[in-house]
Amino acid sequence: MIHPGRRGLLANVLTGVLAGLGPGCPAEARPTGLVTGGIIPLGWPAAQALLALGLPCPAVTEAALYRRAVIEPALPAGVLELGRRAEPNMELLRALAPAALVVEPSAAGLRERLRRIAPVLPYALAGPQGMGLAEAEAGLSALAEALGQPQAALDCRAALHEALAAARARLRPLAGQPVFLVHEILPQHVLLLGRNSLFHAVLAEMGLENAWSGPSSVFGHAIAPLEALLAVPQARVVVTGMPERLWPSLREDPVLSRLPPFAPGRLVLLPPTLFYGGVPAALRLTRLLTGSLSPHA
């Protein structure tokens, strides 16, 4: 942990660093991609947070997968690959000589060794109750504070609340209707998002009801067989994590389309969004959902 007293000092150092690295000197302009002295995120939510705050993100773990499964905020073109997220490459990190590392609680095991490379900034997304909007917003603000950019976080949060208000107004006719948040449809199962998930909070802010009330994990997800969804036959299904090329086969599946929540008109397929991605992911979901959920059905 960084002491509060030291945090201000660190923030000063970092703002200096950022001034040198900001939009005036874009990371991708350098020929080898060798950026030293930047702030490096270890994990996708941390990368999303940095980018959403308008800061450069010189390197990230699993960049190719990020572009497929997280998508927004978009990674800059010259971003450097750090390796698997479970094992970010320490030798490479060391060679990059970062000014600071943004580390999520899930990487707590690495913290001691990361500290030998650079100061570690914590980025927490979840509280003991799960991943609500309040926790996500507090996490983002705390990170922005540590980076000396408190206003950027406030802007992000304002954008989210604006989008949520717009969605609530547009979807008023659907208020209180049940929706299953399905992240992935497996051959005979679904990965659902439960009451303690970030997307549940988004749904609630939009005035809709999460149809899944069963138990869910720390990350807010649960796995259930298909028939579990028939407990609320009048519900809609919003799919948040399946690539577009699979959509036709889902829409035309003979058994699936006969299950009421998956029926044509009830099944809403959205491009992938990271379900534990914090404020940026909540904003992306809000926008996608507002665009594809028709208020008159």
Add this chain to the structure above:
Amino acid sequence: MPEFRLRRPFPVVALLLACALFLTLRQMAALVPPGLWWDLLLRGADLPDPAPGGAPALGPLLLHSLFLPRVAMSLLCGAALAFAGVLLQQVLRNPMAEPATLGVAPGAALALALAAVLAPDLLLPAPLGLGRVPVAFLGGMAALGLVLLLSAARGFAPLAVILAGMVVSLACGAMAALVTLFRHDLLLGLFFWGAGALEQRGWDGVRSLGLWSGAVGLAVLPLRRPLALLALGDEGAQGLGLGVGRLRLLGLGLAVLLSAAVVSQVGVVSFIGLATPALARLLGLRRLGERLFWGALLGGGLLWLTDQLVLLIPQGYRTLPTGAMAGFLGAPLLLVLLPRLPATPPPALSRGDLQPVRHRLLPALGPLLLGTPLLLWLAMAAGQDAAGWHWASGDMLHDLLPWRLPRALAALSAGILMALAGTLTQRLTGNPMAAPEVLGISSGAALGVIVMLFTLPLPSRGGQMLAGAAGAAIVLAVMLGLGRRSGFSPERLILVGIALTALLGTATGLVMASGDPRAVELLNWMSGSTYAMELPDAFFLLLAAVLGLGLLVPLARWLDILPLGEVTALGLGLPLPMVRLCLLLLVAAMTSVAMLVVGPLSFTGLLAPQIAHRLGLGRGWHQALGAAMIGGNITLLADWFGRMLDFPFQIPAGLLVSVLGGPLMIWLMLRRPG
């Protein structure tokens, strides 16, 4: 102890089926009132259209499209797996043979994983792609083809087939694990397929499996009698004028066809294929035809009942696929049955299995010993960063050393320990396919760690070591208890190992299916990564490895005498029970130390002693020392390769040993003179 046998199979099978039927009818009645069943049967899936505005009737749809296909699938899968198991055990004269040990399931899983990454459209349903079933089927058959190719030179001898199956399984499993480590977005789909989820979406799967099972059943019918004669042993059957090789090939092919069909539909359903043939023999069924028929009924009933029991768990908590559940129920069953199982003649070692090709000490050991410092230097100095390759020296080397040395030392020491443990087990059991993993020691240690990981809030490394050692010790106690009764018959020990390994698989599956964030950590650890090593860990490991090597001096004589057989050993005045106890304890200690730090590097324990032997290191301590240096050098090199191959991505050393070691092993086996 008198042999325990239930004479009549009928009451047992009837009871099983009646229980399953009762639970099934209860479930059906909850979906559709019994009065409407006849109506539904006549009209099939054609449901009456719901009245406009009214709620659609869901019960009939659930019953017809989801529940009944699931029931049919559980019965069919159980029956097919049991049938295949009986057939395989007959053909291979080996109670350890089952679909999973022959590489069919891992081969199918690998094909699916590769297809999901390389050509995802191939997996889409029929009009758009090939579908999952044909892809899995091709993978399973390819793996079997490889197994048969490898064992052909030995006339498909039981031991050769099992050994080849194991090598192919481990290599396929490692490659599939590699795919999921890099594409964890696919993990969930592959896991749910892999663990035997019996849920169905419509009748397509049942129809396809039914057709395959019927075809194989019909084909086996005329082969019943010649196959039964295989039990006489190769010489006996040949004496009766049978083409043993060809018949064995045919029987194998049919059994695997059947299991590949099951695997491609529902993934791996553990234990039915292994436990049912054992049960059939316990019920006093002797003739092959009887065992096939009653075995299929028993297997079908067992899986049906298991599945219905799983359905009793409230829906939100029912995260474990039935196939994995069968493992939980089956492993203890097998352990209970084991001591009562009538002894079958163990697969005889063919000449040459433990005799070295040529005897040469220095030409073989010299380069191995010299290689270690060179490899260590390479692992320290050669590396990459964002600018490309570099050869570090001076200050740069000094800066990099804290990051590189712990990993290299840990890999080297763990390799040495696993190879030593492998050599000791192989000498101890006189069985070249014995390795700590085969005997369940590493599974026991891993189970201990898993229990620890998920019961204590903040697991420390010391705690993990203790938990692992406790797990290994419990396994050891079970083995000693069993061993005393059966005179440490290698066959029984290996059966215990298989049961425990299946339990470990089930426990791991439970973690994966729960979606717990610690699952990724576990997956990482199981793949044998040195990433988390710090210098104190590495020195601790090195100390253990040096100690292990030092112990070879007092052990040398035992290691030479043990493989000569019990009679010879007793004749030479060896206190056999004490010797075995000592070696087992040693093996357990070395295995748990090595794998607590770098995961179960199972291939090393299997491979290194074999290579040492092939290099001409025949005497006990020669082989052990050679194997240790081979194992150490291989894992050291694998760790370095793993960090370099796909930089900045890092491939865990344990996985890489399996992926590279598999082909090496296969090459060694292919060039072995017949």
